[in-house]
Amino acid sequence: MLEYDIVIVGGGGAGLYAALWAAENTILKVAVMTKVYPTRSHTGAAEGGINAVLTHSIGDSPEAHAYDTVKGSDFLADQDAVDIMCKMGAAVIYDIAHRGVPFSRRPDGRIAQRPFGGASFPRTCYAADKTGFYILQTLYEQCLKNNVTFLNEWFLLSIIHNGERVEGLTAWDIRNGGVHLIKTKAVILATGGHARIYWNRTSNALGNTGDGTAAALRAGLPLKDMEFIQFHPTGLAKTGILVTEGARGEGGYLRNRDGERFMKRYAPEKMELAPRDIVARAIQTEIDEGRGCGPRGDYICLDLTHLGEERINERLPQTREHAILYEGVDPVREPIPIAPTAHYSMGGIDTDKLGRTGIKGLYAAGECACVSVHGANRLGGNSLLDVLVYGRLTALEAVKYADEAPETNPSVAKQKDDERRILELMESEGKEKLPELRRELGETMMKHFGVFREESSMKKGLEKLMEIRERAKHVKVHDTGKRFNTDLISVLEFLNLVDLAPAVAVPAIERRESRGSHARRDYPNRDDKNFLKHSVVELKNGEYKLSWKPVKITKFPPEERKY
Amino acid sequence: MVKVGFYQGCCFQGQDAHMFETMKKTFKAIDVELVLLEETTCCGGNTIDEENRKLSYAINARNIALAEAKGLDMLISCNTCYMVIAKAKRAMDKNKKLREEINNLLKEEGLEYRGTNRIYHLLDFFRDVVGYDRIRKAVKRPLKGWKVAAYYGCHVLYPRETAVDNSDNPSSLQEILKALGAKVIDEYENKDACCGYHSFYTDKNMTLKKLDKILGSVREAGADIIATPCPLCFKSFDIYQTNMENPPGVPSSFLPELMAYAFGISKEESGLSHHLIKVEKD
Amino acid sequence: METATLKVFRFDPDKDKVPYYQDYEVPVEGTLLNALLYIKDNLDPTLSFRAFCRSEVCGSCAMKVNGKTKLACKTPMKELVETWKGKPLRIDPLDHLKVIRDLVVDIDKPIEKMKTLIPWLVPDPRVVPTDPMHESIIYPEELEAYKDQIHCMLCFSCYSACEAVEDYERYRGPFAFSRAYRFQVDRRDIETAKEKRIRYAISGGLWSCVQCQKCLYVCPKGVKPAEDIQNLRGQAVRKGFTDKPGAKKLKHYVDWIYATGQINRLYLPEEVYGNREAREKLTKAYEEMGVEVWEVPKPTKGLMKFRDIYLEILSKEEKALDLDFSHVRKIDKMVSDIFKADICTIVDRVHEEGKGGKLIEKLKGLFGGDNG
């Protein structure tokens, strides 16, 4: 049995930053467990930037940032948490800059900031168009410097707790095979988002399957605001791969089949720079109403041609590369075909404003957590901030806790259980095929729980999801090897997806209003009287139980969200 | 008759001075007039870059400008010179500031880098300007029965930006050798290994290991001789091979020598008989 | 639909005694990664390979196609089919790394090797404020110095393709040098760390790189390890690590090119390895073959102006070595002894007098014919 004081599950931005702060602030045994090598985590794909009010942001203030965040969240964010996050902005930015993140700079040598959707001030710090990549690489370097222990290519299976405290974990060692029991006093879950429930129509990596969130759900922890999935307006038409918001930030236009800059009908003032949900819905509406481009009218054009080659190369090199490689279009010459793509999970493991869950010693940070600082809709550039702020806060909380916590004594039952579960998967008769079922899951989610939603369709969708979840029990792992069994991992990931999808569907049906990313055709307006509250889903005896929880409102009373 | 500026580098000097005469004759046979770019200097051998990269760019911007002043494209026979000069050209073309700065220096000599000429290596020059057909027609003494291992060398294939052929699966050298009537051997184990020329004076061991691999696998593949379009790879094979503990004694040749010989120029004059490791084949 | 055959390396050390190849027919569509995912979904779920971002940012999916290192998600199938002209495409795991299974290799070793080069920022407290609310000022131009190196995503393509790794166990790997160099040119990094990196780079094979440029070619992110290795060598020499052969070779180049516009291959063995014999032997061997040997290269026409440019740049730029004028004077003397005139006269006269000139006449024997 492996033994640590703190295990951080996840080696993305949240996990590494937590590891770094833990490593520098304690002599306790800390390990980072991650299913892919840390630098391969999805944080590395974040392009646009990270929001923060810096000391030289004259005219801007953490309050203004908080207000924009709350407004962007359609007033569903907890304002006390937002306040913490926005006030820590400058501190985390300077900290990572001091550690080597090559932020782009203004001529006077200070960190450059650019405008981003939904922000009243240009406060998005960026490093060319690879912000997340550089942050991830730098954090990794710093972890190596601090001799952080890594369990690379280990897959979290289950969380073990006694109803009060966390006791340990079980995990699969991908490289050698085998279920391991890990004893630990504290666990920080930083396993990222679950947008892969939309399988093919997502900007996320193949492995963003919400493993930690699903494990938490199965361990009896509540998930919060799961109905809120952010659709990024600009995914490449063929693959869902993202075209950064920076492309619009730098002045790109959105045009429909008539060449019209249609955003003027949806957000006359902010135009292309309106928040993501508004732009995504505008695009979906154009497509649904027959003004899409292409032979099937199923995409919209993102036009960068007027920016010129030099500017595109300087500011958006990756965008250009991806458009050429995955869409076959050079944005210097032609507009890029784009359509909305599932991008970010606002919902996740229910935590308080310091990242604590209801179980002592168990924390969640980053995209897998729902604090909530993003409410019904996350602002571009706020996620990386959330990732860092909560990575750091949970690390400090975990250190404090683990310092004093009693020894734990995780039972081997869970390990045996997981071993049996895996054996069963390999021995199943295999009535169902993983690729097909996975495709069905994605299509169901996109069709019934996509950009626009509606009661009857969603109900049908939920039925379908439950059916898929049932059928998923008959998926077989064909590969019976122990070593690097990617077939097994794919199935385990899929089983997590099918557990999470209904957790999105159930509150989506019950939230009979439109708020943030949750846009209902049958309830087009926000309904603060009945729904200014967080949804909470729990899995009890195999059933998804929904309840509600109040929103923390401090400074900013709800108002209409207009841009 | 095509006229092209010939960049000699360091490989047509000293004991190799006679080779330029041979080159001239050889090229005449395929209707090409070589005009020696006599004021050019050493390209820095990819070593001056260690001293200072800008110096390397300046030296080679000057070399290119000398050809431009004559209104000639530039033909380079050495892989390394080719790569170093082509890299400098790319830098000059892409970086306006650098170009201004270096042109300011060249002004004194009455030179200016304008980026107007093309830079060829032997391989793309033969393929694109001369054509394999014309080579075939010039052959008077086909290399019948010669089993020749084709060896490109690194700097014509890598990096991507300056490569003269498909770097993964090149064909020009085989085509040329075929045109000369040779039987080409291009599937031997270490055909893509580096010749080790450049590490001879930084880590000699590395060179000797490379030679051992390449020449060993050439031998295994049953070739009579290894042919390369690069005079440095050739030197590594011919001269450095003698530094090996147990030299396998594989003869080698610089591509133009084989061409000269196939075009009917005497073995003596072709250079083939001036190798340390004797070329026995006739 | 157009299809192609992938011959994929299979090996599960738990089950297979030896590796074998398995053929799969895949559509020629999208990238190589698409083809592998197609196999996994439709033909054989037991094939193991790594992939995550599918958009060339995570560095998971590097492998070899017919021996050439490729990033699967960056390599269009069409391009492969065109390059290999319908030949089957043999897919292998990366070189120089232990195979865990099929296309999955163990990358811990190169990461450990990289760690020995201190590839992280060691902040200089005089530049990086210790106060976390204080910003450190970095001018945009400063970022230029390491703008390529920071793109490295640890895909290990370069490690697989590297000629030095191939033949030198301790060699740290192209990417490792690039990632280390990135901090050598960061003003925030402390001098003592920079010094150490150089020391460790030297013991990690800095002078063993053969400059084949394969790392530049295979890097999917435009990192230029071979050039960073040159930069590091320059730094090493500048910091006084001049005892290695490579440093002496550099000195030869710097001095001789300045002096004559050319290097002198005859003198390299003795200036680098102190080996006089080599020159004598080679001279003798050539003379026996009837080839004339020049002691020194013919000084280039325009040499004096060339020298001006050379000096001007070296006087302004950061460089590895200062020109050694005493060496240059020695070379000048060699030249004037042979050509029986001082260097300026030679450069001018050789070229002004043209073909029929007296000096040329005198030199004919040395040059062996008309060299223009």
Ligand SMILES: Cc1cc2nc3c(=O)[nH]c(=O)nc-3n(C[C@H](O)[C@H](O)[C@H](O)COP(=O)(O)OP(=O)(O)OC[C@H]3O[C@@H](n4cnc5c(N)ncnc54)[C@H](O)[C@@H]3O)c2cc1C
């Ligand atoms: C294309 C794209 C662009 C984006 N751009 C921006 C932007 O510009 N600005 C912004 O603020 N946000 C952006 N985001 C959002 C932001 O990148 C993510 O929300 C954030 O990076 C999530 O970080 P994380 O650390 O929570 O998770 P991740 O970076 O996803 O890391 C998750 C980690 O958990 C590990 N893990 C997962 N499951 C398991 C398991 N079962 N066992 C063990 N380990 C496991 C993984 O290996 C990984 O290391 C973008 C997102 C995408 C998809």
Ligand code: SF4
């Ligand atoms: S140039 Fe040097 S570092 Fe790069 S691949 Fe060749 S030997 Fe390796």
Ligand code: SF4
């Ligand atoms: S330098 Fe390039 S090829 Fe090498 S590991 Fe880094 S990204 Fe990969």
Ligand code: FES
């Ligand atoms: S899958 Fe991430 S680089 Fe190819």
